[in-house]
Each structure stands twice: as C-alpha cells, then as structure tokens.
Amino acid sequence: MVSDDSEKAEFLEERRGKFNGQGDAVILPSTVEEVQRVVRCCASHQRPIVPQGGNTGLCGGAVSRPGEVLINLRRLNRILDIDPINDTMTVQAGCVLANIQQAAIESGRHFSLSLGAEGTCQIGGNLSTNAGGINVLRYGNAREQVLGLQAVLPDGRLWNDLTELRKNNTGYDLKSLLIGAEGTLGIITAAVLKLHPKPQQIETAFVALRDLEASLELLTLARAKSGGALSGFELVPQMGVELAERHVPRCSNPLPGDHRWYVIMVYSGTGLELRTILENTLASSFEKGTVTDAVISSSEAQTAQIWGIREGLVEAQLQEGERYTYDVAVKVSQVPDFIHRASALAEQRMPGIRPYPFGHVGDGNIHLSLFQPPGYDPARFRSRLPEFDTLIFDLVHELKGSFSAEHGIGLLKIAEMTDYKDPVGLSMMRAIKQAIDPLNIMNPGKVVATQSACQTSSRQ
Template sequence: MSHEQFLDELISTLGADVAQRGADVPERYHTDWSGTPPQRPLALVRPRSTQEVSAVLRLCTAHKVAVVPQGGLTGLAGAAVPSQGAIALSLERMNTIESTDTRAGLMQVQAGVTLQAVQEAAVAAGMVFGVDLGARGSCQIGGNVATNAGGNGVLQHGMMREQLLGLEAVLADGTVLPMLRPMIKNNTGYDLKQFFIGAEGTLGVVTRVLLRLRPAPQATATTLVAMPDFDAALAVLKRMQSRFGNSVAAYELMWDSFVQASLSWLKLGAPFAESHPLLALINVDGKNESQLQGDVQQVLEEAMEAGEVLDAIVAQSVAQAQTLWKLREAPAELNNNMHPAINFDVSLPQADIGRFAQACEAAFSARWPGKHALYFGHVGDGNLHVSVDGKTVGGECEAVEAELYRLVGEFQGSVSAEHGIGLHKKPYLQASRTPQELAVMRSIKQALDPLGLMNPGKVFD
C-alpha cells in the first residue's frame, strides 16, 4: 500500500487541521534540542484527544507506518527526532489541565501540558509539583513521563516515576489503557503504568497523567556556597541533610568552568569577589523564613570553621534567590555557545564524582589541549552533567563520547541518569545493561508493539 494512500486516509479521517503532509510540516518538528540532523516526517498529526490519538495509531497499524511521539522537543538524546518514513505525533494540542484536587493532592492533565503550566497551576492551588528542570517552559509532561525526567527536585521528591499515581497510554494498535485510578495503593496485577515511564515512546503514547502534588513549603532558604574541592562539597551536603533532613530541596553543584560560562553567556554579575573551584546552589524548606535563614547561616558557619566552605551568600529575598539561581541556567544557552555541544548525563557512585570529573578533564586535555568541558549536576542524586564544546575538539564528537563513556564504565556508572537513550546513546546502552536485560527489553517491546511501529530505532534497534 502506498504512502499516498495512507496520507489521504489520514487526512480524511482526522481532518486537514489535525494531519499535515510532510512537505507542509514546519521545520521545528524536524528535530529537537539534541542537535540531531533534521528529518522531515512523512506527516505531522496534532490530535486534540485520546480518541484522535487512538484513531491515528489504528491507521498507522493498518498501513504499517511508524510513529514518533513528540512533546516539547527539548530532549537531549534525540528520542523525538522523526525517523524516515515515520509520522510525527505531537501532543502539543492536548494541553488541558483537567482537574485539581488539593485535598487528595492530585492533578489530572493531558500529556501536552508544559511542565511550567503544571508548576504554576500547582502553586495557584497552594501546592507544588515535585519535578523541575531548565526546559520547564517548553517540555511537556508526557515527555517528562516518557523519559522519567529528573531535574532539581529529585533529592527531595524522587524522579517523575514517583510524581504520578496513574497515566493513560495508547498502544500501537490503538488500544487505550486508562490507568488513572486515583489510589496510592492498588496491587491488582502488574502495575502496567510503570512500563511506559522511561520507555521513550517505544511502547505506546502517553496521553494523560494523574500527577501527585506536594504541600507547598511555608518558607525556603536559598544559599550559594563556595567550596575548595569535591570532598568539601559532599561534606556540606551531608551536613545540611543531617541538620534539615528531607527538607534539603535542592543541591546543585557547579564547577568553576560552568560558572564562568554562565556569567559570560547570561551576562550576570559575579556573585563573589574571586572565583572558587566549586559553587553549590542549595534550597532548604522550612516553616519560618528568618529562622530558617538563621539556621542555614549557622550550618554554613560550622562548615566554614571546618574548612569546607570558603564563602557563602544566603539570599535575603525571593528576588535575590532567583538571581542566584540564574547561575544554573547556562544549559539553556549551550546550543548558542558551544555548537555542537556534546552533552553527557551520567550517574556515578556519589563519592566518586569529583575523581570522575578530574579523570575526564585529564583525558580530554591529553588529547585536545585546552579547556573544553563544563561540569555541573545534581550531585545529591549521584548525577553529573558534562558539556563539551564540539568545535574546539575539532569535531571529534564520537572520540569524546568514547573517552567519557570508557571512564563511566571504569567508575561503574550509568551512561544515562535522566536524559534517556534516544538515538544518541544507543551505542553505549550495553555499558549499563547486560545482554540478558537487553533481550528481555526486546521481548517486552515485541509483546506490546509486535509490528515495531512505536518510535522505531530509539533506545535499541
């Protein structure tokens, strides 16, 4: 059966408003933030309801046409980049917040709602949503689910997997699985929703999500802390957690290379008179703002006496806290300043992260003299990000990747902490999974998507 026939049927079924032929598809749907070379999809569909998603998938199954689900297109592993001959299925029109129940702490949304819209709606309801990441204004909840997103809130609340009670997904054949029961405890057979979290759209399309909201903290203290080395950074984290427990809401570590890039790209004023090897942005939740600031100050003074802290700023207002947090926003400018940026997102045993960063720096310098890499990350979760300037290493992106992933193997880490595998990390998946695990993944894929139509060529071949 020809593609032409499929396209005719697609447009006549869904309408020209929902379905567009490839030639008419705007370029923004051709790739994502990963820098993958653009690929025009066979068609773009932008359904408005689960029923329309189901209709699209039924048609695709009938015509054996592949489907690439698209959210906010902010992924860094290329999972949402169209593959040849596949249609792109954008969830962007399914952007309704369907219900908010503050008593039960639940919010039901369609998958195309942006993370920021969810955060704002939660705050408007007097609560908070536990996931936060830099792409919040563009990324969509469905994509957050499909990649099991992490970000700045994991230390306190866990990953996306822990932020939802249910989801609705549509399988390749159009079957709708409405797993949206609003219950914390529901041990009735296999917990199918788990299969779709982190599957990067290869098992089905997430269309609705039942999110958990958290009580809003009454006060938050923000501090920016300068430290001499990684062991000091870890000691400060432990000191904070020992004093404030699970109220330590964020602990973001930035190596000086990253801080300098942020200051320059974002045209920010330097926070300290001199530069320091490491800065940490720390949020602590509590009840009373001035008391909390005092308590944080006290812990910092103890840490300073112990030689762990060189300098520190405790924000005295929300505005000052926001200014401090701007320092962490360099990643949004990576593609403008380090093109092509080679981005890494690795998990490591927490205690080894400092040595790992040193080993990377040594390996890169040996081969490509000079400074090319920024180091930063969610160190409280054992998660380090590294961004390398592809230009300054003579375009040898694959050699950079091989070098870094070799070190990840040596340190017994994971090649993807929170960004997923997508297209770009497929060659390295076997570094984090055994052949037996990969075989089971393939059998699950075969069970749920026997024709191999859901996001083919992503995660594994």
C-alpha cells in the same frame, strides 16, 4: 494535520542540530479518540509513529525520519482534576510542565518536577523520559511523581489506568514500563500526578567551596541537619560562572572572588526555622574550612541572580564553540573522583581540552562538557567524538555508573545500550517491546533497536 512546510519545521527540527527530522506527516490530535484513530490507521498501514511533546529532549527521541508519522500532543492540554485532599492532579499529556506547576500553586499545593525546559516541555514528554531536574534529591524522578497513567497502545487500544490510589498491589506495575520508554511502547495521553504541600519558606544559598571534595562534606552535613528540607544541591564550576557572565546578558556572579567550585543549595519546607538552620550549617562548614564564602539570598531578585547563573551556564555552552556533552550518573560519593578522573583522561588525550562539569551533584548526576582547545580545528574535533565517548563511558562503567542519567537514549545512545547494558536486561527489554509492539511501529529504532540494528550501530 500540519501541511505547511514552514509550520512543520518546529516539530521536525532538533534543537541541537544533531539529527535532521524529516517525517512525512505531523498530526496534532485534540482528543484521545483522535490519537487512537491515527494510531489504528498507522498500524493498519504499518506506518511508524513518533510521539512528541515539547521537542526539548536531548537524545533525538522525538526526531522523525522519512516515512514516519509524528504525533504531537500539544492540543491535549487540559488539567482534568485537582484533588487537594488526595493530593493529586490529573492532567492530559500535552500540558506544559510550567502550567502544571502553576495550577498546583493556585490550589495551594506543589508539583515537584522542575527543569530548565519547563516552559516548553510537556508532562507526557517528562514521563516518557523519566525526567530528573533540580528537585530529585528530595522528591525523586518523574516516575516517582505518578500514581496513574493512560496510554494509547501501538494497536490503537486505550490502556486506562488513571488510578488515584497510593496502594495498589495488583500485579505488574505497567505504568513504570511506559514511564521512561521514550514513546516506544505507546503514547501517553493522561496521568495522575502526586502533589505535595506548598513550601511556605524557600531559602537559597550560593556557596563557594574549599574544593570539589568539600561538596560532599557540605551535602552530608546539610542532609543531616536540615530535617529533610534540603531540596536542591547543584554544582557550579568557576568556568561556568565566567562563561555565563561572558555570554548571557544579565548574568552576574553573586559571589565574586577566586573560587574554583560553588554549589547552589535550596532548603524548602514549612514550620521550620530554615534560614537559621541553613546559617548554622554554613557557619560550621566555614569554621571547618569546607566553605570559603557564601551568600544566602535575601530577596527575589537575588534568588533570580543565583538561578540565572545556573541557567546561564547551560545557555553559555552554546556560544562557547564545539564540545562533547555527557549526562552521566555515578554514586554520590564518587562524584569528585569521577570529575577528577574524567577531566585528567580527557586532558591527557587532547591537551588543551576544557572540562566543564556541572549539575545535580546531590543525586550523583553530572553533566560534563568537554570544550575544544582554543584554535583546534572544529571538524577534526567533531571527528574524534567516538574516541571520547569510549573514554568517558568506559570510566562511568568502571564506576558502575550510568551513561544516561536523565536525558534518556533516543537515537543518540543506542550503541551504548549494547556496549554497556547488561545483555540479559537488554533481551528482557526487547521481549517487552516485541510483546507490546509486535509490528515495531511505535517510535522504532529508539531505546531498544532490533538485534540487527544494534549490531550495525554499535561502536567498534
């Protein structure tokens, strides 16, 4: 148990300052049995529990409130087994993602999940949020990286399904329920993860595009010609490059010039002439006018420079002032349409607002920030958030997209669950929650609030 208030702060603080964590107790169990004991004790006193990993989540799912007990998994951080023939790794939930990636590399394998917070987030948190990241295009979300799971249920029982099987059709897929449940159905304590061959070649290019539509033309060609080697395709706006260069030390544009849109393309694999394939794709795109300029990295330093811009454009947002942020998904073919329409709607509603779309265009997941117009009163800007939420989420809904692509629901998007989710699906979720957690003590109020809480929180 962490009792010192200053030590508690790192577990209670929410990194974007949107929520004020105030849990009564912070507990750091070091064994699965300890997790079970704490959960049983909480269940017998009907004390709400908040599971927590690296606390990098962006929707307030790991935020605890008065009266709640926060259980952070960081001490359950052992890699239990690596089986290079079965291509699996069994890990405890508190393992930091970057350590898992490193352990895979050291045994000549590859673990594909990769995201900006990988030096801090834990695999338990990644699975609980069904994290996405930069390799979804090739390998899928976190859910697709899992064969088996172990979790402590809200009554303290241990559900132990650490199976290493690739075929196992024995009823409901319970692990898929816990993955993406954001800690509302139980505390994940361990998982069996899928590994892949370690790519012998990785080619990274920074590519300037004719326009936004050109991103889809290039994506389609790259997918057709790369023999399945295309693993990353990230959209970078000119404004992102400018902000990264302005606000983040050591960030510099690998391709200076007047270009509105760029993509970062990554090919990875073994035994293919990836560089030649990439060069050919870029050359034919250049001839067609889809691509206006490009650089293929020729050194680790240049690759770091390219990824520095991608990471820098996220970091730079924090320095640029007030903004609304959206993590949405649409069909890949609708990405340009969504970006154009969302930007136009926002600009009409608030002249001078600065749209800043970027992200995983290869899988249809766009991170859209809307920066306040220069000189606009910050308090007034903040007060207009609900208006812009409706504007953007209505558009996403019209396009049959998702109001939360990869970050989840947490406390942040509870209202959108009732506003945009299919009511039948939502009632099935409530029934599942009620069946597994009848006392409603496991991360209550997150993802599926009770009917009455939903009614009060739903936006008008």
